[in-house]
Amino acid sequence: MKQTPLTSKHHQLGAKMVDFAGFEMPIQYKGVLEEHRTVRSAVGIFDLCHMGEFELKGPDALGTLDKVTSNDPKLLKQGEIQYTCLTNEKGGIIDDILVYRAADSYILVVNASNTAKDYAWLKKQLLPGAQLEDLTAKTALIAVQGPKSADLAEEILDLPLHELKNYTFIEPTYSGEKILLSRTGYTGEDGFEMYVSNALAPHLWDVLMAEGEKYGIAPIGLGARDTLRLEARLPLYGNDLNEEITPLEAGLSRFVKLKKGDFIGRKALLTQKERGLEKKLVAFIMRERGIPRQGYLLNDEDGKEIGYVTSGTHSPSLNQAIGMGYVRPEQSKPGTLLEVIIRKKSLRAEVIKGRFLGLKK
Amino acid sequence: MSKKYLYTKEHEWVVVKGEIVQVGISDYAQDELGDVVFVDLPEVGDQVEEGEGFAVVESVKAVSDIYAPVSGEITAVNEALEDSPELINESPLEEGWIVEIKIDGSAQIGDLMNQQEYEEFLKEV
Structure with a gap:
């Protein structure tokens, strides 16, 4: 298993460690529920060094990006970030990624489980005047997330970070090093992600932990990262997204620009849009006692099978079980009642509108 | 008199009270599971x-059968x-008990470990 520059910190903190995408990562420190609440009410710190980072540059960098992604990278100004999908010829999602437009290159941030696959795919698609470099091994990523994250980050970097817009980034100097700081995250809370060298990461972690103490900072493991993202209705690659699912089915049509010109998968997506979708990702809340889990089947009210669960958990904020899954479009409207098959029992669930966070029961 | 706990290899504990046995999960099991958020009980x-x-204990991340x-x-x-459900984390051996079973007349309790044997067993897990 690979380690991150912060692995020894997690051991010192008594974290439970697991193998995640080939990395030894903390699944929890004190407990998932407590960590979840820390992020919702104060600020949490995450080791995300396992995430993949690529740099794409050269005169054909933009052309390459335009060809391989579903969103329109031509809309990006320097300092802006775009959420987008790498799609295959069938319109299926190879990965969902972030694209950062820097001064003279693009930084792509990809899912840890897909780093090698994405790199190989992008290498194959590169236009002649574009170069791709995998920065993953030398890049550390630390996130701070929660309502106190702006106060904390501002204090440490001595910059007016409350003014930094969502989905933008800056490249300030910290401890003699140019770092990259973006207002992004995967929790549904305000927050920042800091890309630094491996050498700087342990120091930055210590400073954030020490300065964050007065705000109630705590380290957050992958367990709470999952409950946080699910409450915010953010899809997870491997659960809710894969190569057989298109961004249109996954509810990501905002990030598909069919009019931007040709890109890999466009034809298939156009056809799918014309013919109509066969399945759609929905979010649902359990109306009977039971926790939906990935792979459980979904029935309509008459007991006919109409889909399957892709993510499910107990929502610490709502104190209720929640899930996401694919169903036929007829059953995707908010308010529709579904049945989740849990250990041979049919338990009622209701499709919701928007995210779980802030939902009125 | 203190209760005598016996353990299974699946990390359930058993306390025998005449023809009734009380069943729960061990401290090790609750710690491995993490925050318990749902228990699916039999009738x-x-x-x-x-x-x-016959029962299922679920933490945020994991689903665990109780045998x-x-x-x-x-x-x-x-x-x-x-x-x-958090009683299982807070008090796995007392307030977090799960069920009581009345042993069938002819049935025998399987091969269980005593406290010391279970602690040895945990070292090998």
Whole structure:
């Protein structure tokens, strides 16, 4: 298993460690529920060094990006970030990624489980005047997330970070090093992600932990990262997204620009849009006692099978079980009642509108 | 007199009280599971077979079957777990008990470990 520059910190903190995408990562420190609440009410710190980072540059960098992604990278100004999908010829999602437009290159941030696959795919698609470099091994990523994250980050970097817009980034100097700081995250809370060298990461972690103490900072493991993202209705690659699912089915049509010109998968997506979708990702809340889990089947009210669960958990904020899954479009409207098959029992669930966070029961 | 806990290899504990056994999960098991958020209990009167999964304990991330250490009839379930599943984390050996089973006349309790044997067993897990 690979380690991150912060692995020894997690051991010192008594974290439970697991193998995640080939990395030894903390699944929890004190407990998932407590960590979840820390992020919702104060600020949490995450080791995300396992995430993949690529740099794409050269005169054909933009052309390459335009060809391989579903969103329109031509809309990006320097300092802006775009959420987008790498799609295959069938319109299926190879990965969902972030694209950062820097001064003279693009930084792509990809899912840890897909780093090698994405790199190989992008290498194959590169236009002649574009170069791709995998920065993953030398890049550390630390996130701070929660309502106190702006106060904390501002204090440490001595910059007016409350003014930094969502989905933008800056490249300030910290401890003699140019770092990259973006207002992004995967929790549904305000927050920042800091890309630094491996050498700087342990120091930055210590400073954030020490300065964050007065705000109630705590380290957050992958367990709470999952409950946080699910409450915010953010899809997870491997659960809710894969190569057989298109961004249109996954509810990501905002990030598909069919009019931007040709890109890999466009034809298939156009056809799918014309013919109509066969399945759609929905979010649902359990109306009977039971926790939906990935792979459980979904029935309509008459007991006919109409889909399957892709993510499910107990929502610490709502104190209720929640899930996401694919169903036929007829059953995707908010308010529709579904049945989740849990250990041979049919338990009622209701499709919701928007995210779980802030939902009125 | 203190209760005598016996353990299964699946990390359930058993306390024998005459023809009734009380069943829960060990401290090690609750710690491995993490925050317990749901317990799927059987009904009083259900018949269970030794080795059969008869209840489910779920943490945020994991789903764990609880296996019957002996064949018999469920005579009590810990209803407090419905609203307070965290009792399994807070008090796995006392307030977090899960069910009581009345042993079938002919049934024998399987091969269980005593406290010391279980602690040895945990070192090898």
